Amino acid sequence: MPERTEVDAFVQSWTDAYFNRTREIVEKFGDSKVTYAIFMRRPVVSAPRLAIEWLRKTVEARGGTVDIDLHYEEGRWVGAGEPIMYVTGSFRTLCDLETLLLQKIGPPCVAAYNAFTMCQELPRASFLAMDARHCAGTEMSEIMAYAASVGSDRAKRKSGAIGFIGNATDATAHFFGRSAGMGTMPHALIGYAGSTVRAAEMFHEAHPDKLLIVLVDYFGQEVTDALAVCERFPELARAGELGVRLDTLGGRFCEGLDPAESYAVLDRNAPRSIRGYRNENELRHLIGPGVSAAAVWHMREALDRAGFLNVKIVASSGFGPEKCKVMALADAPINVIGTGSYLPDRWSETYATADIVEYDGQRRVKVGREFLLRKPGPATDKGSD
Numbered sequence: 001m002p003e004r005t006e007v008d009a010f011v012q013s014w015t016d017a018y019f020n021r022t023r024e025i026v027e028k029f030g031d032s033k034v035t036y037a038i039f040m041r042r043p044v045v046s047a048p049r050l051a052i053e054w055l056r057k058t059v060e061a062r063g064g065t066v067d068i069d070l071h072y073e074e075g076r077w078v079g080a081g082e083p084i085m086y087v088t089g090s091f092r093t094l095c096d097l098e099t100l101l102l103q104k105i106g107p108p109c110v111a112a113y114n115a116f117t118m119c120q121e122l123p124r125a126s127f128l129a130m131d132a133r134h135c136a137g138t139e140m141s142e143i144m145a146y147a148a149s150v151g152s153d154r155a156k157r158k159s160g161a162i163g164f165i166g167n168a169t170d171a172t173a174h175f176f177g178r179s180a181g182m183g184t185m186p187h188a189l190i191g192y193a194g195s196t197v198r199a200a201e202m203f204h205e206a207h208p209d210k211l212l213i214v215l216v217d218y219f220g221q222e223v224t225d226a227l228a229v230c231e232r233f234p235e236l237a238r239a240g241e242l243g244v245r246l247d248t249l250g251g252r253f254c255e256g257l258d259p260a261e262s263y264a265v266l267d268r269n270a271p272r273s274i275r276g277y278r279n280e281n282e283l284r285h286l287i288g289p290g291v292s293a294a295a296v297w298h299m300r301e302a303l304d305r306a307g308f309l310n311v312k313i314v315a316s317s318g319f320g321p322e323k324c325k326v327m328a329l330a331d332a333p334i335n336v337i338g339t340g341s342y343l344p345d346r347w348s349e350t351y352a353t354a355d356i357v358e359y360d361g362q363r364r365v366k367v368g369r370e371f372l373l374r375k376p377g378p379a380t381d382k383g384s385d
Contacts, residue, residue, distance in 0.1 A: 128183070
């Protein structure tokens with residue numbers, strides 16, 4: 001039996017046991033050249049780069065080679081059941097890599113789909129990827145930041161959307177063309193400072209060259225504290241270098257709002273959004289507690305009445321594809337959205353699948369998966385859409 005390498009030991013520890021046993025059987029009875037079809041059971045946006053890089057590096061460390069026929073290049077729309085790629089190589093080399101490979105394909109493809117959908121719904125808003133705290137470790141954090149960049153790039157191509165302009169961590173900032181993460185202050189700084197205005201003063205004194213974005217919901221006085229910060233920094237406000245961030249929790253309404261006043265705000269600014277049928281979730285995002293469309297319009301009205309027309313509104317808290325769609329219905333005046341909610345809501349939707357479709361050049365696949373067999377002729381799905 002061939003000597004195991006450090007890579008083999010790592011893979012053996014983390015792959016499914018039946019793949020380890022299969023590799024031992026193949027070593028005993030002889031290798032075969034196989035082709036895997038990699039696919040998803042739902043529509044996604046192709047985000048295979050990290051998986052391919054890992055696969056090539058791992059196979060090379062084992063002294064082998066692999067041929068990857070990528071049918072849907074990065075950023076392409078992929079239909080349910082359509083093979084994203086075909087992977088051909090030694091069965092001995094590939095058979096125990098399936099588990100780890102699929103972990104790196106399904107989640108980013110679904111997250112890229114969600115990120116694209118959000119950016120497409122609100123093409124005039126900038127997005128920040130603030131998913132790191134919601135990820136299960138640094139590997140997932142890297143995968144999700146990559147996925148956001150892929151979905152964002154697709155939206156930029158398709159509709160000229162602004163898309164994701166950055167993210168929260170230095171380690172993954174390169175996916176967005178940056179050298180460092182973005183962000184200003186957490187709620188903890190407001191508590192430390194004792195007031196929203198004092199926290200803004202501290203931040204500006206420590207980082208005078210950074211855009212000043214101030215959380216205004218800590219004391220439940222979003223409008224009052226927003227205006228107080230603007231009055232403290234009038235020059236920044238006039239120059240468009242000041243922003244207020246709405247992150248009101250879903251258990252209460254933004255200062256000055258209740259259901260009736262929320263309806264009134266939208267009736268003044270986006271009447272069409274409330275005059276058609278809306279389901280319960282849509283109504284919650286429109287006129288409910290937390291960061292609703294009404295809350296955003298309410299803040300915009302207050303800032304404009306006070307003469308702070310250039311102050312930006314940053315919104316966060318639960319901004320996934322559904323909430324972005326509702327904000328678009330209300331034409332909510334959001335400048336920047338901070339989100340980690342492009343992460344898949346249902347993890348079962350991220351399950352990628354692999355099936356071998358060729359053994360030593362002979363087409364063979366389990367019954368019911370014949371749709372995965374590679375069709376003759378050149379692939380036609382590699383171009384940009």
